[in-house]
Amino acid sequence: NAGVMQNPRHLVRRRGQEARLRCSPMKGHSHVYWYRQLPEEGLKFMVYLQKENIIDESGMPKERFSAEFPKEGPSILRIQQVVRGDSAAYFCASSPPQAQRNEQFFGPGTRLTVL
């Protein structure tokens, strides 16, 4: 059973470009969470999605950031017009449905560097 997959593992963008980060949850998991980790800091919640639904986006910046989890395919975190302050590790986590959804398992992360 493959774990949570994320790609790319490393992404370099110049200021003003777009960044697309992908996350495939563990098999059988229908809940996806995105977290951001700045260097030497803790993880900050961004968004919680189920298939075709955004459940909680209270941690998402109001502009430039969006997320989706389509019926088919991976979850996508999209950052438009990146700035240097977006440089961070972005982790995706997934959890099983229903009562077991408490446990969240993390992917390897995407390390975004904005030049």
Add this chain to the structure above:
Amino acid sequence: GENVEQHPSTLSVQEGDSAVIKCTYSDSASNYFPWYKQELGKRPQLIIDIRSNVGEKKDQRIAVTLNKTAKHFSLHITETQPEDSAVYFCAARGSGNTGKLIFGQGTTLQVKP
């Protein structure tokens, strides 16, 4: 708002000693408290968790205690080994439909051989 405070930020112990990391949370509705271990450049890995209807949980050398009245929980590692060296994060999950975890700032544990 929701907040989790974690202490200490760094902890250095001799191999074989015990290590204790403490966290406090602000949302009294929080009902799930996981601990994650993160090695440099790696993903956070769940090492133990506790739910609000339990006061203590143990798994080999690792234990977690929860005091709901005081809104704090702690991680205890006994007989530490050099491979326990990592950053440890506590987290709290609120009630309701959101699954989000609120993380502490992390504790860098160094176990000296």
